[in-house]
Amino acid sequence: MTDNDVTTRDLTAQPAVTDERAEWLESLAKHRHFLRFTTRDLTDEQAGLRTTASELCLGGLIKHVTSAERLWVDFILNGPSALPDFTAMTESDWARRADDFRLLPGETLAGVLAAYEEVARRTDEVIATLPDLGRSWPLPKAPWFEADAQWSARRVLMHIAAETAQHAGHADIIREALDGAKSMG
Template identity: 30%
Template structure:
């Protein structure tokens, strides 16, 4: 990276977040990658499907370089939240493959245009709709890392698997018994602190 070109470093962070999201699908059944784990329906494959739309828009449409494959769930008239879950006929392989092809398209946009190229985000307020590639990369890092965090928690709730990335989970090297004791300790601390609030209502 040169002093005047932040794109390689920004892309490195974005690529790490992309891979982290996909890693959370590894080893799970079709049911588990799709099942809604939260009351609002958040699910692992849906996060990937959503990010397909995000990247195809921000590193495609915004800079006049539309992604060359249909992404119907990104259309303004699509059913609400249709980008957040996969239908039975949308295979994991299709969605993951589409996401990887969107990455390649986005990376090509960055390489071709450079950090200071200007685009327009039509769904943003008029006073900040004009953006640069650099700003969009920062936005995409924030967006993708946010959803990687969602995926971390979903995966842990599904089967207990946790960690930052394949080959480097960034967790203490301890066994299951230690984690159980640790969680119990946190529960006791929370109950002790919560006692100051008085008995729960209802």
């Protein structure tokens, strides 16, 4: 299956919507495509390599985006209990979260891409069917969140799209440093 087949299947599998939800689906599909595209034709070993001063690798970026998207969609559906209490996290909690940024022994690029596709499908379904994108929940306590802030489903989707786009850019740099391949240009 080629990357174009994945993109076509993803777009045709999405529920038919015509309002702002269609724009969210289109934006996320575009950013997800660029992120996945950086992994084309790589081995599992290559997907786990660090190619810059950063701790990031391509497989780890896919895992991180998958995990973050899953958590944020859980937040849309279930509120702040879906996210950890960041102020109460221990060193070992942070170490486990750091594993989201690495391709661990036994993990494969195909496996993390399949998990990402499954999470994306779920997110797309929530976007298409959630009765109210304005529904808001209070954010959990964290040093990087404003105290007493609330985010609507719409704001969470903006965050997911921005994070996916940002990490696609990181992935492009990592891939170019790996073998010279670029997503664009």
